[in-house]
Amino acid sequence: MEGIRTYLFSGFLDAGKTTYMLDAIYHDFFHKHGRTLILSFEQGEIALDAARLREYKTDIAYYEAEGSEDITAFCLSSIEKYKPDRIYVEDNAMIDGLTALFPPCMTIAAKTALIDGSTLPLYFNNMRQILQNIVKGSVLVLFNRIPDQETLMPYGSAFRVMERKAAYLWESPMGYHEKA
DSSP states (O other): OOOEEEEEEEOSTTSSHHHHHHHHHHSHHHHTSSOEEEEESSOOSSOOOHHHHHHTTEEEEEOOOTTOOOHHHHHHHHHHHHOOSEEEEEOOTTSTTGGGGSOTTEEEEEEEEEEETTTHHHHHHHOHHHHHHHHTTOSEEEEESOSOGGGGGGGHHHHHHHOTTOEEEEEOTTSOEEEO
């Protein structure tokens, strides 16, 4: 199999990964250029509507951790079944080293980290290594559910150390993206 561009959406549960991913899929540009496969490694708060997604040339495969096949086999069987042109991975932050388990045909094109501002202090103070794993390798880190940019000021340098090359954006309460 040749390389399939794979896009990672990473973050803790309820960070906004599904909403962000669906916004991309429902945008006209994406579904007009081939098939998309969503590999979901968690079942979040927002349910994915398989029938609606099929209208946008998108299929979903859920990984069930308990008693399931290994991750590499799951990815390969999903790729064989759906034959996607691109893959979106809804990453579960609690699966350590997930990308190392992807088959070689999944070429990581970009990683987006989503950080929920309402839980940021808790995760930053108590689960910093996992938070760093989420941010590391990201081309975009998006902070959402934050009332104002000043809330992010105490974290600025720490996130820059986690991933220097990433673009950091803050989603205002109005839904606009601004530099964080």
